[in-house]
Amino acid sequence: MIRAALRLVAVGACALALSGCISLLPKSKPAQLYRFGQTAAAAPGPATGTVGVLHTNGTFANEAGGDRILTLGDGKAAYIAQSRWVAPAAVLWNEAVVRAFETDNGKVRLVSRGQQTRAAYSLRMDVRNFETHYDEGADRAPTVLVRVRAVLTSADFTKTTEQVFEAKAPAADNRVGAIVGAYDAAVDAVLGQIVAWTNEGAR
Numbered sequence: 429m430i431r432a433a434l435r436l437v438a439v440g441a442c443a444l445a446l447s448g449c450i451s452l453l454p455k456s457k458p459a460q461l462y463r464f465g466q467t468a469a470a471a472p473g474p475a476t477g478t479v480g481v482l483h484t485n486g487t488f489a490n491e492a493g494g495d496r497i498l499t500l501g502d503g504k505a506a507y508i509a510q511s512r513w514v515a516p517a518a519v520l521w522n523e524a525v526v527r528a529f530e531t532d533n534g535k536v537r538l539v540s541r542g543q544q545t546r547a548a549y550s551l552r553m554d555v556r557n558f559e560t561h562y563d564e565g566a567d568r569a570p571t572v573l574v575r576v577r578a579v580l581t582s583a584d585f586t587k588t589t590e591q592v593f594e595a596k597a598p599a600a601d602n603r604v605g606a607i608v609g610a611y612d613a614a615v616d617a618v619l620g621q622i623v624a625w626t627n628e629g630a631r
Contacts, residue, residue, distance in 0.1 A: 460604065461514040462497075464611040465524025479630045480539045481580075482547035483525065488518035492558040497607070499570065501562030508560075511604045517558060521615070525553065528619040534627035549630045552579045553622065556592075560599075560607055569599045572610040574618045580629045589629050593621045 492498040495516050496507040513520060529538045539547045557575035562568065579590040595617035597610040 457510050459510050459512045461512055462604065462608045463514045463520055464517075464608060465520055465527065465615050467612050467616055478537050479535050479549065480545045480547040481529075481536050481626060481630055482550040483538045483540060484550050484552045486552045486554040486577075488521065488555045489558055492555075493518040497560065497604075498558070499560040499562060501566055501570070508604060508607070518555070521555060521558075524615055524619060528616075528623050529626075532623050532627070534623065536623070536627050536630050546583075548583050549626075550581050550583070551626060552581075553577070554579075557594075560610075567602065569601045570607060570610075571596050571598045572607065572614045574611075574614040576618055576622065578622050578625065580626060591625060593618050593625070595621070 491505065493516060495512045495514075497511055497513065499506050499508060526538060529536060537545075538551075539545045554577045555574070556577060557573050560570045560572055562570045573594070573596050575592065575594045577590065577592050579588065581588045595614040597613035597617065599606040599610040
């Protein structure tokens with residue numbers, strides 16, 4: 429009986445100790461979720477003639493393609509704490525690309541693999557830079573940089589053109605919401621250039 433009682437006391441003491449340890453673990457704050465590429469755009473008007481362009485998968489900068497928001501400053505790279513994209517940046521980027529062409533009045537219409545529509549061209553976009561720059565110090569409002577290499581190739585491979593597009597957008601202040609707004613502005617600017625360039629080249 430005495431030994432059994434001692435065992436119960438020991439088990440109870442261990443459980444109490446463990447419960448104390450668990451309660452002392454730090455609790456992580458939930459991450460705030462953000463998205464880009466959702467700015468409203470006017471519905472496209474009727475297009476006179478349509479050129480199908482196959483949207484092929486390009487690359488996205490590895491360090492920025494996930495759901496964390498990349499910052500660069502003072503020779504160091506870091507991610508904004510407790511703030512994430514609602515989906516990987518590479519996924520949100522592709523959604524923004526499709527939306528930009530859908531809401532444009534030009535003749536180009538994107539075609540996905542598996543669609544029955546014949547594509548006269550293919551368009552590949554490699555996102556080389558998708559980052560927040562603290563060029564004036566960590567306590568100042570940063571600037572968002574988006575740089576993309578686009579390659580437009582005819583279906584018969586007789587014509588290929590490529591160009592690098594870049595946009596910089598300053599954040600209104602050093603808050604995550606303002607930084608996300610700068611991403612929206614930079615993405616819109618780059619995609620506006622790419623859509624116009626594609627409409628010009630896809631003849």
